[in-house]
Amino acid sequence: MLSFDLPYDELLTYQGTNPRPADFDAFWDKALLELDAVPADAEFVDADDFPLTTGVAQHLYFNGTGGYRVHAKVVRPAAPTGPAVLLFHGYGGEQPKWVDLLPYAARGFTVAALDVREQVAFRTPSQAPNSFALHNHLVHGLDDGPDGLLYKHVFLDTRRLADLIGGLPDVDAARIATTGWSQGGGLSLVAAALTPTIKYTASVYPFLCDYQRTWDLNLDTAPYNEIVTWFRKRDPRHLRQEEAFTTLGYIDVQHLASRIRGEVTLFVGLEDQICPPSTQFAAYNKLESVKEVRTYPDFGHDDLPGAHDDIYQLIGAKL
Secondary structure (H helix, E strand, O other): OOOOOOOHHHHOOOOOOOOOOOOHHHHHHHHHHHHHOOOOOOEEEEOOOOOOOOEEEEEEEEEOHHHOEEEEEEEEEOOOOOOEEEEEOOOOOOOOOHHHHHHHHOOOOEEEEEOOOOOOOOOEOOEOOOOOOOOOOOOOOHHHOHHHOHHHHHHHHHHHHHHHHHOOOOOOOOOEEEEEEOHHHHHHHHHHHHOOOOOEEEEEOOOOOOHHHHHHHOOOOOOOHHHHHHHHHHOOOOOOHHHHHHHHHHHOHHHHHHHOOOEEEEEEEOOOOOOOHHHHHHHHOOOOOOEEEEEEOOOOOOOOOOHHHHHHHHHHHHO
C-alpha cells in the first residue's frame, strides 16, 4: 500500500504542487461568459436504432466554444421523477452504450452521457466528422497559452451539457448528479465546479489533477507522461517549466474544487500509478462542501469492487 506515493496520513493534508495562476478565477469567469455568448443551437434527435417502451433515447447535439459541434446521448424516461445524472467517460474512452444509461432511467431519472470532443469520433449525417485523435490531449494547445488548451473547451462542454439537461421541462435543475471514472471522474468534478447548482458528485480516481506532482513522481505512464513528452519535444532544457505548469494550472481540477457546492464522494485506489492518490487528494482537500473519501488500499486504476453499485445507490439516495 502506498509503495510509491505519500503515506496516507500525509495524503489527508496534502495541498498540491502545481501552481495556481494568479488570475485563475477571472479566467474561468471570463470563459463562462464566452460560453454564454455562443448560441447552443441544441437539437434532440430520437435514436431510431434503440427503441424504448419506458422512455426515449435521443442524440443531443449542441454548439460548444471553439466552433465545435458536441454530441451526447440522452435517455428521457416516460415517467420522469425530476432528477438527472450526467455521465462522463474515461480518457480516450469509447462512446457509452445505450444500455449503460438505462439503470438511472429506470428510476425515472433523465440521464445524459457526454462524448468528449475529439476522443470518440462520433459521426452521423447531422454532425461533421471530428478529427478523432487520442494522443496528447492533456498538452494540446499548451504552446498557445491557457486559451488554446483543448481541455478549456472540454470543461466548458460539461457546463453547457448541465445547462441543457437542467433546462428540460421534466428535470429539476436542483437535483442533478455527476459521475465518472478517471477522466470522467475529473470532468464530473469540473461540471460541479462550473455549475454550482449540481447537488451531488461521485468521482472515481479523477484524472486532470496536480500536473506537476505527476511529473515529480516520474512514473512514465500514460496519460500524464504526455507532459514529459511535451518537455522533450518543446522545452528540452526546461527553460519554460514554470510557465508550462502555470498554464496547465488553468485546467487543474484541484484549483476548481473550491467552487463546488454540492456533496462529493471520492473513490481512490491507493496503488493507482495512472492517477496517483496524492493528485486526487490535492483536489479532495480543497473541497469546501460536504465530502467523503472511500479508499481501496490494494487497488490501482482498476475496476474497484462494488463501486458501480455503491454509486448507483448513492445517487439515488442523494437526489
